[in-house]
Amino acid sequence: MSESTVWWLLAGVLVALELSTGTFYLLMLAVGAVAGALAAHAALALTGQLVVSAVVGLALVVGCYLVRRRKPGDPSARAERSVNLDVGETLQITQWQDDRTASVRYRGAQWTVLLREGVSPEPGLYRVTELQGNRLVVDKA
Missing domain, CATH: 2.40.50.140 (Nucleic acid-binding proteins)
Structure with a gap:
């Protein structure tokens, strides 16, 4: 099985987990896994794929957290x-x-x-x- 296939399967599993739990952050990690799959298609080494996936996933999670934190909570x-x-x-x-x-x-x-x-x-x-x-x-x- 190719490295890109593993990344695509991981992205699918993360999306399925997000659908069952409702946490938006897992969807951001799935996008990071997609970035890892694209890095595998671009023939980057496994280390490069991991770095790309981690950077994209972490950046999206932090960005999502900061956007949600700025919005006021639902009124009581x-x-x-x-x-x-x-x-x-x-x-x-x-x-x-x-x-x-x-x-x-x-x-x-x-x-x-x-x-x-x-x-x-x-x-x-x-x-x-x-x-x-x-x-x-x-x-x-």
Whole structure:
């Protein structure tokens, strides 16, 4: 069996593993194996094939990792309006406590309101951004 055939089989196995596990990184390693197969077709020595495969696979994995790391994560279900109808509603806060909480009458009941990090506690209009347990997390409206 030729070296290029081994590389193509390895690429196929990596693609099959990626399909069964759902990890995108295995697909990048499969592309590295394809690069190794192309290097074998170009008559590079086994060392050259390994280096080409490793460099291409590693570069793609690192690139994929960096791209995914830059994108913000999915918002919490507690912060989606389709899950929690309180998200997006506005509240009038008249006084904040020292621990960055307030008590407000909302929907016929007394609620504890938490101020999102980075927002200064001052009286005014606030928008509900998330529900944490039985507390409303708010941001300046």
